Amino acid sequence: MIEFRSVTKQFPDGTTAVDNVSLVFPSRKTTVLVGSSGSGKTTMLRMINRMVDPTSGSIEIDGERVSTLDPVKLRRSIGYVMQNSGLLPHRTVVDNIATVPVLRGIKKKEARQRSLRLMDTVGLERALAERYPGQLSGGQQQRVGVARGLAADPNILLMDEPFGAVDPIVRAELQTELVRLQRELDKTIVFVTHDIDEAFLIGDQIVIFRPGGIVAQIGSPADILANPVDAFVASFVGVDRGKRSLHLEGTPETPVVVDSEGRVAGVLAAGSNPLLIAEAVPQPGAGAPAQGAAT
Amino acid sequence: MNQLFATFAWLLDPAHYAGPDAIQVRVGEQVEYTLLTLLLASIIALPAGLAIGHTGRGRTLGVQIPAVLRALPTLGLVILLALMVGLGLLAPLIALVILAIPPILAGAYSGLESVDRETVDAARALGMTGWQVLWKVEIPLSLSLITGGLRSAALQAVATWTIAAILPLGGLGRYIFDALPVQDYPKMLAGSMLVIALALVTDALFALLQKVVTPPGVRAGRASLVRAKTTHSHARAALFRHASFIRNER
Numbered sequence: 377m378i379e380f381r382s383v384t385k386q387f388p389d390g391t392t393a394v395d396n397v398s399l400v401f402p403s404r405k406t407t408v409l410v411g412s413s414g415s416g417k418t419t420m421l422r423m424i425n426r427m428v429d430p431t432s433g434s435i436e437i438d439g440e441r442v443s444t445l446d447p448v449k450l451r452r453s454i455g456y457v458m459q460n461s462g463l464l465p466h467r468t469v470v471d472n473i474a475t476v477p478v479l480r481g482i483k484k485k486e487a488r489q490r491s492l493r494l495m496d497t498v499g500l501e502r503a504l505a506e507r508y509p510g511q512l513s514g515g516q517q518q519r520v521g522v523a524r525g526l527a528a529d530p531n532i533l534l535m536d537e538p539f540g541a542v543d544p545i546v547r548a549e550l551q552t553e554l555v556r557l558q559r560e561l562d563k564t565i566v567f568v569t570h571d572i573d574e575a576f577l578i579g580d581q582i583v584i585f586r587p588g589g590i591v592a593q594i595g596s597p598a599d600i601l602a603n604p605v606d607a608f609v610a611s612f613v614g615v616d617r618g619k620r621s622l623h624l625e626g627t628p629e630t631p632v633v634v635d636s637e638g639r640v641a642g643v644l645a646a647g648s649n650p651l652l653i654a655e656a657v658p659q660p661g662a663g664a665p666a667q668g669a670a671t
Numbered sequence: 672m673n674q675l676f677a678t679f680a681w682l683l684d685p686a687h688y689a690g691p692d693a694i695q696v697r698v699g700e701q702v703e704y705t706l707l708t709l710l711l712a713s714i715i716a717l718p719a720g721l722a723i724g725h726t727g728r729g730r731t732l733g734v735q736i737p738a739v740l741r742a743l744p745t746l747g748l749v750i751l752l753a754l755m756v757g758l759g760l761l762a763p764l765i766a767l768v769i770l771a772i773p774p775i776l777a778g779a780y781s782g783l784e785s786v787d788r789e790t791v792d793a794a795r796a797l798g799m800t801g802w803q804v805l806w807k808v809e810i811p812l813s814l815s816l817i818t819g820g821l822r823s824a825a826l827q828a829v830a831t832w833t834i835a836a837i838l839p840l841g842g843l844g845r846y847i848f849d850a851l852p853v854q855d856y857p858k859m860l861a862g863s864m865l866v867i868a869l870a871l872v873t874d875a876l877f878a879l880l881q882k883v884v885t886p887p888g889v890r891a892g893r894a895s896l897v898r899a900k901t902t903h904s905h906a907r908a909a910l911f912r913h914a915s916f917i918r919n920e921r
Contacts, residue, residue, distance in 0.1 A: 452798030462793025466886030508888030
């Protein structure tokens with residue numbers, strides 16, 4: 377469990393990136409920090425592994441204050457996946473993945489063996505092991521980034537807009553695979569994104585930030601869709617635009633789900649009974665899967 | 672044309688390949704002086720340049736001091752130092768080290784600065800210490816530019832050591848300074864041509880070295896190759912500016 381207690385971060389130039397945030401990241405769950413750029417979400421993430429130190433307040437991992445831990449040791453114990461993968465361009469894929477285990481003193485040969493197995497886990501062909509990052513596609517690079525983040529088998533995985541720089545098709549693929557991976561691995565994931573749909577797909581807990589590093593709302597995707605606390609959140613998640621108020625059209629035999637602008641959002645999954653939910657439109661919480669089906 | 676033929680005749684004369692004034696001896700001396708200069712200048716400029724590039728601190732100082740050093744006329748400096756420390760090797764050595772420091776320093780810090788900030792940030796986030804970031808990431812990725820600085824310094828040193836023959840020292844300048852009073856133009860011209868040839872060979876060797884030290888991933892990567900090229904041309908432009916500055920000053 378990671379706990380933020382009244383954490384504030386002010387940068388030397390006077391901007392407040394994070395403003396008095398208290399927050400709990402439950403263990404083995406995915407918490408998504410979401411907000412527009414400049415809302416302090418990346419700073420939040422970077423304070424967990426001490427890439428940034430807070431101006432005031434405290435951060436604890438399983439009851440231990442991170443400020444008392446050695447930053448280098450702390451970072452080696454936490455997985456980190458960043459936008460544009462951040463791979464070392466002069467090292468091969470397998471050596472990139474093995475970076476942290478080797479830093480922690482594991483023999484190179486053993487670390488490379490483990491790297492190869494991790495390549496299987498994240499869906500990379502072993503044939504790519506000796507390639508350099510510059511020879512891979514953006515999606516492959518991100519997979520290497522995820523494998524590297526998992527290499528030291530950390531309890532915590534920090535992901536900073538990891539899928540921000542790949543095209544929408546590859547992004548959707550990577551997102552579903554992350555959800556699958558998380559079911560297998562059960563890590564405590566902190567995921568930063570500005571894409572609310574990505575947040576709803578991946579997150580167990582969503583934290584919405586307002587500009588200026590202030591938390592607007594914390595809750596499950598269903599909570600937030602059903603009860604947005606204010607107009608800002610409603611607009612951010614798209615409830616106010618009717619994007620998420622879905623209703624059924626067509627005949628009872630062949631129903632389709634349509635959004636408020638008349639755009640077809642998807643179809644009902646096989647076996648679901650339209651009569652049971654037809655009256656319940658808009659069905660909050662059902663928004664996320666239907667949205668996912670439309671993209 | 673006669674002078675040119677006479678020059679080639681001089682260069683081919685077997686008599687000029689024997690004794691203490693033999694061509695290979697003089698070339699050897701020039702190379703030896705140059706290597707000594709590069710070694711001393713590197714000992715001073717490489718750590719300083721790497722420190723500036725790694726920490727990002729002291730950059731103003733790192734730019735200004737070499738700018739001042741560049742403004743010193745080397746020939747004048749040699750004579751001044753000779754008056755101060757005597758007629759030995761020390762006076763021209765100091766002057767040439769001063770000449771060689773700026774390009775090595777610039778190559779080192781601009782090399783480190785050319786490394787993608789995101790890559791350095793990622794290395795730190797993985798848990799590398801400052802030294803590990805320097806040795807495992809920053810230096811390997813900027814080795815080509817660091818070598819470029821050495822290349823520029825070597826070129827200037829190998830050419831400029833010629834003037835040290837104004838003192839009773841060896842090197843290829845010997846031919847020029849000895850031939851000047853007796854107006855032996857073929858010998859002067861031969862000395863100049865040897866300096867030019869040696870400079871070209873030096874440059875070619877360093878160009879090869881630069882290729883060898885470029886990490887394979889940076890060469891292989893399409894995207895990163897483009898990036899490396901642009902940063903390269905930046906740094907090379909800087910080095911060229913610096914070189915032409917030296918030429919103008921001379």
